[in-house]
Amino acid sequence: MRRKVGIIGLGMIGERILADFMAHPEFEVSACWDLSPEVSQQIERSYPGAPLVADATAVMQHKDIDLVYIATPPVTHIEYGLQVVELNKALLMDKPLSISLEDSRKLVEAAESKGIANAMNFAYGAGPLVDALEKALQANEIGALQSMEVRYQFPSWPLPNQLSAASWITNRNTCGMVREMFSHYVYLTHRLLGNLEVISVVLSYPDDEDAAEDFILASLKCGDMPLWLMGGLGSPHTPRTSDWTINGSKGSLRIGEGYQLLQAQGDGWGEYQVDNSRTAVEVRLDQLADMLDGKPHKLPSLRDGLEVQEVIEDLLNFG
Known part of the structure; x- marks a missing residue:
């Protein structure tokens, strides 16, 4: 069964990960969004059929989504991350975790206390x-x-x-x-x-x-x-x-x-x-699928992101 993914942020990194998810047999992108209308239009042209939605909330609250990937500017990471955790969805976060250490600690503690599967997207996370x-x-x-x-x-x-x-x-x-x-x-x-x-x-x-x-x-x-x-x-x-x-x-x-x-x-x-x-991308996504299935994996966690x-x-x- 393919894992359903939502993506918030479709800029340089978000677009790249969108393409990676779309190419991997274990994943299906069910919803994606970017704040910029120009970026969204470019995604629509480059990836016909990409499931663009109205806003970030629509991504996070999509009923079929198993995992939300956040690829927005770091100052927005915690706000979105806490909402994803509250909705009991797995979370993949781009680096850096955030700009505020205090806010990052809140997110890590929230994810760990609820037992939410989580990972960071570091270039050397696995591969x-x-x-x-x-x-x-x-x-x-x-x-x-x-x-x-x-x-x-x-x-x-x-x-x-x-x-x-x-x-x-x-x-x-x-x-x-x-x-x-x-x-x-x-x-x-x-x-x-x-x-x-x-x-x-x-x-x-x-x-x-x-x-x-x-x-x-x-x-x-x-x-x-x-x-x-x-x-x-x-x-x-x-x-x-x-x-x-x-x-x-x-x-x-x-x-x-x-x-x-x-x-x-x-x-x-x-x-x-x-x-x-x-x-490396294929291996990281293989590991992400294992994480979602509750299997052992080598991906860095939000706590690793906090320590970095x-x-x-x-x-x-x-x-």
Whole structure:
């Protein structure tokens, strides 16, 4: 039996997930909505027959829906999430969980107290790359772990594929690069190695008092192991780069641009063998189907999302 899904928010991420759900044999999109009439019209043109409804309430209260996916700006996540929980429907939330830690804790407690199935949509929430990396670390392939590095640099913010979200993704009170980009790597590190502690932070902001950070240099620790974060804007001609690297006494592994797992080879990096018979998206949706069936799964929970958010907000409010 196909699981019925409702989607609130059809922007950059919401549209992508709409297509993923529509392509997966275990799911059926029963209702979807976006605040923007222009976005809704574009969805109607690109996905004929997409079940667009009048508002978010119509998505959440649709009688056939098993799961609601929330892909709206983070400042609206808690409002919608609490309504979904109250209706006893399963909840899939895009990252970050929200901007307010207090509000996020309310949602997590509400979902857990009612026993609502829930998950976060992190890029490294599940998939063949994550499985391969986890097995490599468990097999001690790179020896004793010594340090980690996360780097990202972009020619502009927002990125070209984020222009529809420019009104909120560029605002320090509603998102920003650290919340948008580093959250994925915080979750991955948290899953594989444990909690992160912020040690020191340098942040740079544009002159606009509402603009989000344009550079961060930070030191964190995972147990006794250091993690260095450096990210921000380069020049308009800077190539887009982002990577997560873990160094050990016998080698290094890296997640590079384009969802690739790499291993250090002499003076460069070579591809690490990953079983890609199913894509990361397919695996995450397989796991989501298992979650809805009450089976064991590997997806991050809302509580995992809260723990990631605590690290992110510590970085942005350090000192």
